[in-house]
Amino acid sequence: QVIYLNGQFVEKEQAVVSVFDHGFLYGDGIFEGIRIYGGNIFKCREHLNRLYDSAKSIMLDIPLSYEEMEQALVETIRRNGMKDGYIRLVVSRGTGNLGLDPRRCPVASVVIIVEQLAIYPEEAYVQGLKTVSVSSRRNIPDALNPKIKSLNYLNNILVKIQANLADVGEAIMLNAQGYVAEGSSDNIFIVKNGIVFTPPCYIGALEGITRAAIIELCEKLGYKLKEEPFTLHDVYVADEVFFTGTAAEVIAVREVDGRIIGSGQAGPITTHLLQEFRGIVT
Ligand code: PDD
Secondary structure, three states: OEEEEOOEEEEHHHOOOOOOEHHHHHOOEEEEEEEEEOOEEOOHHHHHHHHHHHHHHOOOOOOOOHHHHHHHHHHHHHHOOOOOEEEEEEEEOOEOOOOOOHHHOOOOEEEEEEEOOOOOOOOHHHHOEEEEEEEEEEOOOOOOOOOOOEOOOHHHHHHHHHHHHOOOOEEEEEEOOOOEEEEOOOEEEEEEOOEEEEOOHHHOOOOOHHHHHHHHHHHHHOOOEEEOOOOHHHHHOOOEEEEEEOOOEEEEEEEEOOEEOOOOOOOHHHHHHHHHHHHHHO
8 A cells, every 4th residue: 555645655654754743743734535436536626625725724835736736646546556445635734843833834744545445334325324413512613613624533533432332323413502513524414305404514514525416416306405404303303314425425324313214224315316426426
């Protein structure tokens, strides 16, 4: 496995960063999770636009231009002979000293890892995931804005820990006002009486690229879609619930906090959207 590390291609064992890297010390950095389908980088422009927006928002200067970054992705995929897989692209503030001050980090670190990925077994896409809602609250925008895909994933990890403790596959985060925000690493949709709903991102969710693709697909397939806030009650009484994400793709939810959702497995609209989504990526 060949890793891109600051302009060099190194073997996995040699891919190390300094203990003084502020990504390690403080989670000072940003990242993207990107899918490769049939050798192509899916939604490369959207992912890199989001990466450079995240960078700008935290005043992190990425030492590669957009084109150089795209080339680095393509070359890393080529060197790993990857046809279908997953890219983790990480840009940290870089090596500095023990202080917080980003000005002590002369150059950002850029890491590109490509790997096979199977976040959920195939049967989970038919049976749906069992989930719970958790006490962790998605930051309200005046904290660390959820639209910045930063290395500060402890909030998400705490959600994952609560999912693990409940022995379920994913968990739902609310925001400080109690509206449903998103999953630990995916966006959420519900279906009620044939209408598809997803929270607007200002509720406290990442502007998911898969979310955007599904919104577009609903438009194309003639499903009425509303971006409006909803609560756990609306989730419990929904006909269908599903998550979307680069890793997750489109995955049904069969149970939330002990409430069986609809038929207790992937619903018809969820199944149709997954089929169509897989059709556009291949
Ligand atoms: N997750 N929300 C959060 C908090 C996420 O971490 C992710 C992505 C999403 C889905 O966004 P997108 O559709 O752009 O991937 C929503 C990991 C990194 C992933 O799925 O790769």
